[in-house]
Amino acid sequence: MAEEKTRVDFNAPRSLIERADSVVEILDISRTRLLIDALEDELETLTHDEEFRRRLSDAYYNDRVDYNTVEAVLGREEAMRMKLLRASVDRTPAEPQLEDTLPSDDVFYDGEIPEWTDTPSSDSDDESHA
Amino acid sequence: MSENAVAVVYTNVLLNLATPVVDNRLTAPSGADPLKALLIAYDIHTPASVLGEITEATGSGDLLSAAADLVLQAAHHLTTHDVDNRTDDPLDYGLDRGESEGIWLANELEADLFITDEFNTTNYLFITLALNDRNILFTTPHILCTLATHDILPVGYVRAALTYYVETKSWDAQYVAQLRQQYLPD
Numbered sequence: 001m002a003e004e005k006t007r008v009d010f011n012a013p014r015s016l017i018e019r020a021d022s023v024v025e026i027l028d029i030s031r032t033r034l035l036i037d038a039l040e041d042e043l044e045t046l047t048h049d050e051e052f053r054r055r056l057s058d059a060y061y062n063d064r065v066d067y068n069t070v071e072a073v074l075g076r077e078e079a080m081r082m083k084l085l086r087a088s089v090d091r092t093p094a095e096p097q098l099e100d101t102l103p104s105d106d107v108f109y110d111g112e113i114p115e116w117t118d119t120p121s122s123d124s125d126d127e128s129h130a
Numbered sequence: 131m132s133e134n135a136v137a138v139v140y141t142n143v144l145l146n147l148a149t150p151v152v153d154n155r156l157t158a159p160s161g162a163d164p165l166k167a168l169l170i171a172y173d174i175h176t177p178a179s180v181l182g183e184i185t186e187a188t189g190s191g192d193l194l195s196a197a198a199d200l201v202l203q204a205a206h207h208l209t210t211h212d213v214d215n216r217t218d219d220p221l222d223y224g225l226d227r228g229e230s231e232g233i234w235l236a237n238e239l240e241a242d243l244f245i246t247d248e249f250n251t252t253n254y255l256f257i258t259l260a261l262n263d264r265n266i267l268f269t270t271p272h273i274l275c276t277l278a279t280h281d282i283l284p285v286g287y288v289r290a291a292l293t294y295y296v297e298t299k300s301w302d303a304q305y306v307a308q309l310r311q312q313y314l315p316d
Contacts (some may be wrong), residue, residue: 093135096135097135102167103166103170108169109203114196115152117154
């Protein structure tokens with residue numbers, strides 16, 4: 001609550017400010033309060049907006065925004081997840097070993113490989129198991 | 131086989147790797163088998179409960195069910211461990227029992243790898259915290275890239291598979307793009 005404040009001046013369309021001032025009067029709050037609430041609401045909405053998250057994520061992975069920005073916008077847990085994931089990209093896993101070639105399906109599997117094709121009676125394949 | 135690096139996986143990883151193999155639609159990648167590649171190239175260990183979970187997924191006639199059937203047909207390539215009663219102190223962090231058992235097993239075996247698909251949510255953070263060695267944590271797409279760079283899976287197949295997973299499983303597209311850029315550049 002005692003957070004330091006910074007002054008912001010900006011130009012806005014006159015009609016918009018007039019509409020805002022009408023609302024301010026009805027709600028009996030200050031214009032500043034309305035603007036702060038509006039900004040907070042917008043930032044909260046963006047936090048859940050897939051397209052915005054994609055762009056932020058892109059920017060973070062490409063070093064255009066830093067960790068603190070991601071944390072400020074998405075929260076610490078989500079920012080930590082992205083930080084850990086980004087760091088993991090450079091790690092090299094234990095090496096896979098293959099002596100010759102992969103065995104045939106007959107040798108590898110107990111039975112025929114099931115085949116699934118979409119049919120009108122079963123058109124949902126998103127089991128959300130990931 | 132025993133010379134292979136030890137990797138611990140749980141249910142979702144196996145089902146996800148089996149999915150494109152059984153998916154006969156045109157949108158699915160074809161021409162390779164990521165489940166087989168993983169099970170041959172690594173020494174794969176799971177908690178015994180994984181087979182129970184996979185069995186539960188069978189029988190419904192959908193894509194998941196077909197994937198579960200395929201995993202069961204390859205189950206003899208898995209080493210299972212009874213970890214019941216070993217995880218009475220839940221690892222908590224909001225992880226489900228299967229994930230907790232997998233992490234416990236990875237810690238117990240001092241595994242070389244713990245492979246997860248849980249990278250879209252903060253579960254990834256919790257898995258990192260719960261593993262004794264966070265450097266063994268890798269995601270399924272990362273391992274798919276590794277199998278491609280070691281010529282165990284065709285690069286073209288893995289590229290197509292990554293697209294398939296992003297589209298059908300909603301995997302974090304930006305993260306997968308990073309992996310693709312680093313390991314499978316066009």
